[in-house]
Amino acid sequence: MHLDDLRWFVVLADTEHVTDAAAELGVSQPTLSRALARFEERAGVALFDRVNRRMRLNEYGRIVLEHARRGLAEMELAGERIAALRDPDSGRVRLAFLHSLASWYVPERLRRFRQAAPAVAFDLFQGPAHEITERVLTGQSDLAITSPRPEAAELAWRRLHVERLCLAVPRDHPLAAKSRMRLSAAAGEPFVALEQPFGLRLLMDDLWAEDGLEPEIVFEATEIPTMEGLVAAGFGVAIVPVPRDGGDPKVVHVPLTNARAKREVGVVWVRDRILPPPAERFADSLQPE
Structure with a gap:
């Protein structure tokens, strides 16, 4: 499957509407419908239930969506790692953090890091613990500053602060x-x-x-x-x-x-996933208090 097929499927799965997805992707509805047909043929099953001209992602589609998101995230990560090797003082960190840490803890850590690495950019996501943990697991975020310690065995954890x-x-x-x-x-x-x-x-x-x-x-x-x-x-x-x-x-x-x-606050990342150099550098800067 091509990366475009994965991107198109993810947008269609999010909208569950061919017209809206086609408009967001900038392609025609027939083109998107044909792409979905090819995608489902490769998958070997229908990924959406069609009910009264509406589309609903089914249990097969939800499995494919999970892996499609991870596949896209891995390819984005590869591009970031290549860019970081070419220019180790730049790059991007995808960081998720708790709402309740947004007014003091996270901004102070970002301020300190940016003094040492001003060319590193950040994609920030603020949310509750269960959402930001899921973002790390699916590859949408490199790191998360969260509490309490997540139970997922795939995640590594380092305690930073106790409230x-x-x-x-x-x-x-x-x-x-x-x-x-x-x-x-x-x-x-x-x-x-x-x-x-x-x-x-x-x-x-x-x-x-x-x-x-x-x-x-x-x-x-x-x-x-x-x-x-x-x-x-x-x-x-x-x-x-x-x-x-x-x-x-x-x-x-x-x-x-x-x-x-x-409340123990810590940083988490996927244990067996190589972090992009900027994210690893930022994680190393987060030292326990």
Whole structure:
């Protein structure tokens, strides 16, 4: 199969619409339809279900899509490695990182690295842990700075930083007077939490289970600032990392004494995949604190 066939299939799989895919690719609909027919003939199975003139990627198509993405990513990686060998002080790093590390940790590491390697460019992706881990596995990102440590055996991990977790409470809350506390002291409190399967939510679930809590979750957010805002508004309490800048002045952050009340932040990459020289150089610059 040609690389163009793979690219066309990925776009068609993403849109599930021949007209939209053809417009995005800049080819005619008949040309794309013929290419899909050839692609499915080589695959030996239909990759889409046709229902009422609509296309839906089927289970065979999802398998091919996974490998097509990886194939394209590998060819892009090959081009980047060649470019880096020709000019080792340039190149590109594809980096994914957590939302909650976007305001301080990642920008500071990028700033330091760019002082030493100003010609290296970055493709950045910000998202939740499960999404950025998948991007590394499929080759869409070279590296990810994430938490907690992913379970996938294919991924290598190096711990960079440990954050203590705390209970965020409204400033006028009875627990705000505590200097530190065990999470069990918040039994019966309504909680604002992150959605499943966000990495911090997994840590929350572990802490609740450790102290035998079955919390009332009044809202599930997608970002920590939203959680803090709802705590400030009196909707409930929340488990968050100790803020670097003091956080919302209407919120008090009480450190948790639970042994597992911490978030390990680390860098991950695919163990058996050779990193492009710029990505390897950036990974080497990320030293544990």
